[in-house]
């Protein structure tokens with residue numbers, strides 16, 4: 001539905017976006033995730049029409065929004081934009097904020113505002129409040145309702161939940177995802193929070209230094225990251241040097257099947273911590289717990305073995321019976337991922 005092809009952008013001498021291409025399907029949820037300064041906001045602003053790229057092409061449902069000869073301005077793109085906090089006009093009441101840009105009669109607009117407030121689960125009585133009189137989560141819903149009022153086919157969300165505390169953030173994120181799915185609106189969410197990315201997305205695009213390092217489903221990008229930086233960006237990971245052949249990695253943890261059986265040679269391989277099962281074991285394996293860092297639901301165990309060059313740190317669900325000095329055995333479930341770099 002929206003296609004970006006070879007989008008590049010420089011600010012002065014600095015390349016901020018470097019030849020980015022991406023396809024977003026109708027009614028899908030794409031998340032662009034990457035560290036601070038990697039170009040996420042710049043890309044969203046280019047899509048919205050607030051910024052012009054230096055080269056490339058953007059099309060929406062077959063219509064060219066940008067190329068060397070075309071620039072469709074923001075208000076004609078049919079794209080909604082919900083920025084970070086502070087999105088509401090402070091001098092307008094909630095209802096006026098939502099109605100901003102509606103072109104119907106007073107009565108029609110009043111009805112539409114009420115409909116939109118219901119859609120985003122806001123009490124319609126709040127329309128008479130000033131933005132500063134409502135909570136951060138409610139303000140974000142107002143911003144979303146205002147963007148939905150334009151009936152966009154694509155919604156751009158620039159870290160819209162970042163000012164909310166953890167519980168409200170997860171609830172608002174879920175409500176927004178459900179709402180957009182119900183309305184059949186495709187969305188592109190920008191975040192530097194990996195949990196948010198994995199939870200919201202049907203497609204994740206990982207961006208680093210203005211380039212997409214990987215685009216895929218959350219499960220794919222999480223379990224099959226292309227490189228160490230992408231692996232670590234999306235969650236805890238254990239990396240090992242391994243000799244790979246015939247579909248197996250031979251490493252300090254033993255012999256583990258790999259997900260890319262066509263590869264052979266010396267590689268780094270990755271496991272997610274939940275792939276490792278720890279059991280008390282006084283047998284011959286001689287792995288011992290040398291430290292337990294208890295943080296509630298999760299603990300970080302330091303595990304040592306005379307056969308290993310360095311101890312292994314493993315974040316895992318806490319167990320009461322763990323003690324320093326305890327002998328354990330490890331079992332690996334699933335496949336290790338061979339990392340390209």
Ligand SMILES: Nc1ncnc2c1ncn2[C@@H]1O[C@H](COP(=O)(O)OP(=O)(O)OP(=O)(O)O)[C@@H](O)[C@H]1O
Pocket residue numbers: 011016034035036037038039040041042043192
């Ligand atoms: N208008 C501008 N003029 C000059 N440089 C800019 C401009 N806008 C952004 N930049 C630079 O472009 C780079 C990418 O910025 P951008 O805001 O797109 O990153 P981001 O990934 O959204 O970061 P964050 O997660 O911190 O919001 C940064 O180095 C930033 O300083």
